[in-house]
Amino acid sequence: MNNILVFCETQNGHLKRSSQELLQKGAKSGHKVFALLLGSSSTAAPECAHHGAKVVLTAKSPALDQYNSELYLAALDAACETSNPSVILAATSSSAKDLFPRFAAKKNLGLVSDGIALTLQGDEVLVTKPLYAGKCFAQASFENSQIKIVLMRPNQLPVDHANSSLTAEVTDLQVPQLDLSTIVKEVVKGASEKLDLTEANIIVAGGRGFKEAANFKLLNELASVLGATVGATRAVVDEGWVSHSMQVGQTGKTVAPTLYIAVGISGAIQHLAGMSGSKVIVAINNDPSAPIFQKATYGIVGDLFSVLPALTEEFRKILKA
Ligand SMILES: Cc1cc2nc3c(=O)[nH]c(=O)nc-3n(C[C@H](O)[C@H](O)[C@H](O)COP(=O)(O)OP(=O)(O)OC[C@H]3O[C@@H](n4cnc5c(N)ncnc54)[C@H](O)[C@@H]3O)c2cc1C
Missing domain, CATH: 3.40.50.1220 (TPP-binding domain)
Structure with missing residues (x-):
């Protein structure tokens, strides 16, 4: 059994459907699933358990409430130290599209983005992704990557009902204080109150x-x-x-x-x-x-x-x- 780390994201305090998909996919594969929740989204830890996480890694610093590439890289590093994953799963969100290529380059790891189908079988990780605006599809696998990073398009995997009887161990990560070269000063939200x-x-x-x-x-x-x-x-x-x-x-x-x-x-x-x-x-x-x-x-x-x-x-x- 390997460890799978799922980078989880929330909206209005609840786990996004895209994160539920990935947690359930990881749990169904029989591997041990670690969920990573950063900043105030840590409150969604029980939801991660209900969707199959065995361990929830949190880093509650308010500085992590907004995406910051330097801080998130440090948190991801700490999460990998603790969970020792062979696979990392994340949804193709704007934060993930910024974070994971940086992480992959820094650690010399393989990354496949924009997946629409995923097979996790033993050590094998196969990802299907569309090319040329969906005119054809490629199947990608990994060679010589200590951690296989997969970014999946949201809404591609099924989600079963959450099982509220499931629980998970919650571990608080120690993320080092950094002298940041960039900070987010303000986030201006769009007018829409509707769901993304x-x-x-x-x-x-x-x-x-x-x-x-x-x-x-x-x-x-x-x-x-x-x-x-x-x-x-x-x-x-x-x-x-x-x-x-x-x-x-x-x-x-x-x-x-x-x-x-x-x-x-x-x-x-x-x-x-x-x-x-x-x-x-x-x-x-x-x-x-x-x-x-x-x-x-x-x-x-x-x-x-x-x-x-x-x-x-x-x-x-x-x-x-
Ligand atoms: C590199 C690239 C990337 C692109 N990315 C995207 C993308 O992400 N998303 C995207 O949407 N497009 C994208 N496009 C543009 C795409 O090619 C089309 O130009 C665009 O989708 C057309 O938009 P439309 O259907 O609104 O307009 P049109 O093609 O002009 O269609 C309007 C339709 O409305 C119908 N219509 C007109 N009047 C009425 C009426 N009164 N009642 C009912 N029907 C009516 C017409 O019959 C027509 O079918 C991209 C193009 C390129 C080259």
């Missing part, structure tokens, strides 16, 4: 078919009735209608909600690269030959300006009843 796109269960996304920014209010109304998060295409982001944090696709976020409603979106390959893992896709477009219909589970051919308000009204009635 990568964590959302329902997404309603809009494209250039909306004609102008003000018309996005139709999409926001549907989102608020469904409790959904709003996404967008790059065309719309480039127009300046919405922020880049809402972009889905090759150069935006990769999402895999239960329901993805694509409105006024043509279905370019770069957009599909970010959302084709959604379980049910509904497309609304007035062009019956739009490529999005080839990916859609259900398609509505029609003018979004009449279809969308009608749909919102119907959902409102159903969900009120």
